[in-house]
Amino acid sequence: MSGDSSNRDDAEFEIQVDWGRDEIIPDNTYEAMFVSQETIKGTFGAKLKITFKILTYGDFFEKQINAWYNVTDLMCPVGKNRRVKAPKGSKLVSQMLSLGYLNSRKDRLSTKVFKNKILLIKTRTVIKDGRQKKLHELQKYSVVDDILGEKK
Secondary structure (H helix, E strand, O other): OOOOHHHOOOOOOOOOOOOOOOOOOOOOEEEEEEEEEEEEEEOOEEEEEEEEEEOOOOOOOOOEEEEEEEOOEEOOOOEOOOOEEOOOOOHHHHHHHHOOOOOOOOOOOOHHHHOOOOEEEEEEEEOEOOOOOEOOHHHOEEEEEEEEEEOO
């Protein structure tokens, strides 16, 4: 074996952590607006990520926060503006219907229900991972837990 220490069992590895841009936003209700949508193949299946921007004035004004939805199938490749399938009892479908969205085709809904509106969102801090193990304080982040409706 050569003198290359990178292959030795006692060699140290530096781990570069991708902390992302998620931050803790206190659990509360905020005014927000739709920013973007994207499909992702997650660890536990397909996901639809919808990003909102907080409009409530204060420390978190214009901060972005994600809503994550489980979907049953990515009908197109992952990325922006794709088609997904969601069960009728899913969180995504429930929130869309609560905003009054219904078109002539009940088998197709559109995320346009979130666009060009000021929505009331409820945030939640994620404190456990997908396997229900507690996250370290540095790993915690906030998500949109619910969409309560449209600001009147």
